Amino acid sequence: MVNAEGTTDTTSDVVLGTGTVVFFAVPGAFTPTCHVNHLPGFVANITKLRAAGVDRVVCASVNDAHVMRAWAEASGAIGDIDFLADGNGDLAEAMGLAKDYSGAGMGRRFARTAMIIREGIADAVLVEDAPGVNASGAPAILMALEAARS
Incomplete structure (x- = not known):
């Protein structure tokens, strides 16, 4: 995991298992849609997410920790x-969220997705079914959080 404290080895249950976590995954750090459209929405809405009761926001990608640190900075x-480096794609596979991007020269990566996880249990899982950021962006997560409050 890459965060303000540094880079550490961890497990998914430590990162995703406590509190309310917004977890979003992208095909690749610095790739055009991820860098320009997906991540910035979460950065811009961090205050709203925290106000909605989110304890932690985690971004995962099938990249190494060095790339994830550079992207975070x-x-x-x-x-x-917090940034989760899934260098071998093991977490993407285990979550059933691996997608083949071989046509773009990227191999198997995370499908573009976002979820709300409460105490280790996914309440909402939003997976994009087309290119772009719609279902898995920060506005969709904020709507899902609001709907859960109602």
Whole structure:
């Protein structure tokens, strides 16, 4: 995991198992849609997410920890969002969220997705069914959080 404290080895239950966590996964750090459309929405809405009761926001990608740290720093998200480096794609596979991007020269990566996890249990899982950021963006997560409060 990459966060303001540094880079550490961890397990998914430590990162996702306690409190209310917004977890979103992207195909690749610094890739155009991920870097310009997906991550910035979460950075811009971090205050709203916290106000909605979110304890932690975690971004995962099938990249190594060095790339994830560089992306966290370049995006200004370090300190607000934790980054989970899934270098071999093991978490993506285990979650059933691996997608083949071989046509784009990227191999197997996370499908673009977002979820709300409460005490280790996924309450909402939003997976994109087309290119772009719609179902898995910060506005969709904020709507899902609001709907759960009602």
